[in-house]
Amino acid sequence: MKQKNGYKLSRRQFNKLIAAAAIAGPSLLKSSASASKTVTKTDELIHRNEQATMAYCKLGRTNFMSSRLVFGCGATLAGGKAVRLLERAFEAGINHFDNGSNVAYRESERSFAPFMKKHRQDIWVASKAPLEAGDLDPHDSVTVQQAKRAAKSWTELLDASLKDLKTEYVDAYYLMAVNNPKLISSEEVYNAFLAAKSAGKVGHFGLSTHKNAGKVLEAAIETGWYDIAMIGITPAGWYDWDSRNLVKGTSVLSKLKPILKKARDAGIGLIAMKSVRFLAPLSSAGKGNPSAFDKFYNAALMKSGLNPFQRSYAYVLEHGMDVVNSDMQNFKHLEENIIAAATSHIYYV
Numbered sequence: 001m002k003q004k005n006g007y008k009l010s011r012r013q014f015n016k017l018i019a020a021a022a023i024a025g026p027s028l029l030k031s032s033a034s035a036s037k038t039v040t041k042t043d044e045l046i047h048r049n050e051q052a053t054m055a056y057c058k059l060g061r062t063n064f065m066s067s068r069l070v071f072g073c074g075a076t077l078a079g080g081k082a083v084r085l086l087e088r089a090f091e092a093g094i095n096h097f098d099n100g101s102n103v104a105y106r107e108s109e110r111s112f113a114p115f116m117k118k119h120r121q122d123i124w125v126a127s128k129a130p131l132e133a134g135d136l137d138p139h140d141s142v143t144v145q146q147a148k149r150a151a152k153s154w155t156e157l158l159d160a161s162l163k164d165l166k167t168e169y170v171d172a173y174y175l176m177a178v179n180n181p182k183l184i185s186s187e188e189v190y191n192a193f194l195a196a197k198s199a200g201k202v203g204h205f206g207l208s209t210h211k212n213a214g215k216v217l218e219a220a221i222e223t224g225w226y227d228i229a230m231i232g233i234t235p236a237g238w239y240d241w242d243s244r245n246l247v248k249g250t251s252v253l254s255k256l257k258p259i260l261k262k263a264r265d266a267g268i269g270l271i272a273m274k275s276v277r278f279l280a281p282l283s284s285a286g287k288g289n290p291s292a293f294d295k296f297y298n299a300a301l302m303k304s305g306l307n308p309f310q311r312s313y314a315y316v317l318e319h320g321m322d323v324v325n326s327d328m329q330n331f332k333h334l335e336e337n338i339i340a341a342a343t344s345h346i347y348y349v
Contacts, residue, residue, distance in 0.1 A: 049122040051093030055342050057322045059096075060269030062204050062227050064124055064171070066096040068317055069341035070271060072327035074100035077111040082329050086115045089328075092338050095122065098230070098271075098325055101129035101157045102164055104176065109164035116165060126228070127165070128174035128208055129157030133183060138212040142182040150183060151192035158196055172228055174206040177241075181212070181219035190225050204228060210241035210274050217259060221266045229263060230271035230325060235293040235315045239274045244285050246278065252296065253319050260320035272321040276309045301347040310336055314344035 046064045050056055059066040071089045076082045077099075086097075097116075099109050109127060116125055132153035133146045158173050173196070178184050184207055193205045205225060209216040210232030220226040232239035237250030263270055279293065280286025290308035293315070301311055313324050317340075324341065328334040 046124075048124060049090060049093060049095040049119070051091075053338065053342060054093030054095075055345065056095075058269075059271075059322055060227055060264065061267030062172070062269055064096075064269075066124060066269070066323050067094045067341070068323045068344070069094055069313075069337050070096045070098050070323050070325040072098050072273070072325045073112050074098070074105040074108050075327040076329050077108040078105045079107050080111045083111050083115070085328060085331065085334055086112070088331065089334060089338075090115075090119060090123070092334075094338075096124045096323065097126070099125065099127040099161075099165070100176065101127065101161055103157065104128075104130060109161055113164065113166045116167065120167070124171045125165070125167075126172040126174065126206065127161045127170055128176035128206070129154055129161065130176045131178060131183065131189070133180075136180050136183065138179045138181075138215070140180060140182070142180065142186060144188065147183065147186035147188035150186070151188045154189065155192045155196060158201060162201060169200060170202055172204040172206050173202045174208050174228070174230065176208050177211070178207050178209050178216060179211040181215050184216060184226075185219050185223055190223070193225075206230065208273070210239060213238050213247075214256075214259065217263055217268075220268065221263050224266065226268055228269045228271065230273050232274040233272050233316060233321065234275050234278055235296040235312055235319070236278070239278060241274060241277075244277070245287075253316065254296070257320045264322070270320070270322045272313075272316045272324040275316050275324055276312045276326075279308055279312060298347065304343075304347055306340060306343075307336065310340035313337060313340040314347060317341065317344040318348040 044063050045058065050065065055068045056065045057068055071094050099112055102109060131150040133150035154175065162168060175184060183189065196202045204227040206228030207220060207226055208230040213231045217229055217231060220229055232241055233253065235253050236246050237252050237256060238247040240247045260270060277285065278287055279290045282288045293312055294302065297311055297315060301314060306314060317324055326337050328337055
């Protein structure tokens with residue numbers, strides 16, 4: 001198969017990379033003989049659909065052994081696109097699927113519903129919804145009225161997501177694209193989650209953020225409420241989705257490891273997102289410079305044969321992030337990212 005930027009990878013090379021990963025990191029890769037076809041618990045860890053073609057990592061206090069590559073359903077399935085990729089992802093051992101409310105991703109949850117019904121016991125399903133709290137800037141104070149409005153909207157969108165997914169329960173439901181630390185520290189918002197959990201609608205609370213992510217993550221750590229944080233982050237540091245650029249003055253990822261460790265120590269599972277958007281062509285809201293992060297990589301990664309996008313995913317996985325989310329929209333990108341996630345650890349032994 002031909003990859004971006006002239007890189008080529010045959011099926012034989014794909015298999016050799018996966019085999020090398022299995023030898024170099026047997027604690028991360030599971031043999032196909034022990035693949036889980038039902039939900040099982042060993043030492044309280046939750047195992048689902050583990051295959052030899054993928055690596056896995058415990059996702060914070062959830063105790064779920066997540067595939068290191070998360071299938072981002074939102075943009076991929078919006079409007080019914082790319083549903084054909086779901087079964088291939090499942091076969092490769094991806095067991096974590098991240099979706100989004102219909103208000104953000106048209107028809108995505110509805111498109112995902114048949115696949116979810118077929119494989120419900122073998123996959124982890126998360127979704128998310130934006131909070132409706134008025135026009136809040138990242139540093140604004142939040143009134144009780146605004147917090148109650150946000151909590152109400154989140155609850156209503158959770159119920160709508162469950163309806164669209166044709167299920168009564170999701171493993172996790174996030175506050176989507178939050179950038180205001182005071183809002184995520186709101187007891188009204190947290191109580192909305194507790195009510196939903198008590199009602200059997202959701203298992204774990206999370207947030208996604210790609211603006212003001214550092215401050216949001218610090219606030220999440222302080223509350224002790226959040227099980228998962230999905231953050232915009234690259235090898236060069238924090239990523240800002242609004243500006244489609246790196247956050248001005250950001251520290252590079254290697255220097256952000258202390259706050260990431262603090263989050264993990266607090267039980268928060270960390271999901272990287274937008275890790276390659278900066279490298280993408282201008283037509284895809286990137287900067288058109290695929291070599292922008294090469295200066296951060298060691299010789300082993302640079303000689304790996306992975307393309308620039310794969311290198312970025314591999315690097316963030318080995319520098320503080322538990323798993324990485326990608327909205328893959330064709331088979332080529334899916335298989336490239338499977339390789340990056342399954343083999344990242346062999347370059348940083």
